[in-house]
Amino acid sequence: MVVTPELLNFFPLLKLLPPHSLPTLAQACTMERFARRAVVLNAGQHEERACFLFEGRLQGVDFTVDGREVGLFFVEPGDFCGELALFDRGVQTEYIIVLSPAAVVWVPLELLHAAMLDCPSLASNLGARLARRIRQLTLQRSLLGMPNIAQRVCSQLWLLLEDNEKAHMKEGVIKNPPTHMEIAIMLNLSRETVTRVFQALQQHDVVRRDGAARLQIPSLALLKTYADGSREL
Amino acid sequence: MVVTPELLNFFPLLKLLPPHSLPTLAQACTMERFARRAVVLNAGQHEERACFLFEGRLQGVDFTVDGREVGLFFVEPGDFCGELALFDRGVQTEYIIVLSPAAVVWVPLELLHAAMLDCPSLASNLGARLARRIRQLTLQRSLLGMPNIAQRVCSQLWLLLEDNEKAHMKEGVIKNPPTHMEIAIMLNLSRETVTRVFQALQQHDVVRRDGAARLQIPSLALLKTYADGSREL
């Protein structure tokens, strides 16, 4: 499918580029559609293109040697992935799979790399992104060290609504919350354990289900007390 | 203590800078000595300088809310830490503490940042470093997901001798191996469990102690089979 400069403008990162450079970049890009469960990027593989998500939802997953999934993150429209090789020409670190049918724009890494050299704001943006990723990974790792299960779950929930609405500290909503299974994978727990924790959290009115696509947090402050360990169970 | 341009040349990263720029940079730097157990950088704090290690050994550590240590890495002479804020002006992610008495050169972040803009090779070097860090964190996280304890320990040992000698695949040595306690912290285990695993590994001749400062691996291939799960116990 053909990629227009206007399409590239959809992506915040590429908006940083000088407008006149978009047409040539667009020529080198391609668009591809993927069905649910398709694999977009393979871990351990040298990729020569980055993946910009136009629509749908992607997920980064990792596997242990015994086939269990571990650790993961989500990619939303406008965001991208597979950019790590820009900095060290290394291989892809995790699998990227499709959660809901997706349209992806492939951008050649070499062009992106060249653009990074030309356009300092692009470079600093990408750098900041890596830094953010490191912070997230560090945080996620510290979650895995928590001895108390409920605390781990609450901390993860806290992370999931992070930047949005955490500021005003009243009630919050997590839309498209991960399934119990996905949370279990992120926190290195079993699915059943997550279910049980959620049952307990609902009983204590820490969270409420609002259909399948929304998870309400009546009191962010309450969630926080469980997340930081000052209250238990 | 005064910092000379020659001293800065000790650090591979700063060698990338044009030589004429070193004297002015050196003027803005300071050197400081730290005793064992001292805290060099505090997590959660805005630092306006990066920490370059001249001699001694540092360790990055993190704490959960309940005071347990989790996750950590080491800093060797010539290396540096606290550079993450260069990219996003964020806070320090982990505590940096002193393992063996250290001499540290403080380099102002703003000057480093300016140097990064002037000197593309410096920028790409720092970028590559972040990328490497992300890869390590990702790997470390996948370790934490392993169900089998011995496998986790063996994988960690494998990581510890990574780049050095893993290539020729015969025998290996880990010098200055982490203590059982440190390994326990890295792998989210108790110290006793690590001790027991090591006992088992010694019985199977996977590892041998050679004094306190060296850990011998008679057969890297054997270690690998335990690390990737193809052999157990």
Added chain:
DNA sequence: GAATGCGAGTGACCCGGATCACACGCCTCA
């Protein structure tokens, strides 16, 4: 030489979370 600290080694106990094996309700799709 005694005192102190630290890393390592080991046994006993016990609990928390994995595992297994179900059931239920809600989708989508044929």
Added chain:
DNA sequence: TGAGGCGTGTGATCCGGGTCACTCGCATTC
């Protein structure tokens, strides 16, 4: 309309690894 898949809910069982409470040996320090 029915079948299958999937996300969720729940009980019973079991065992791996945490915790506790020691000991031992080797540094370092006074």
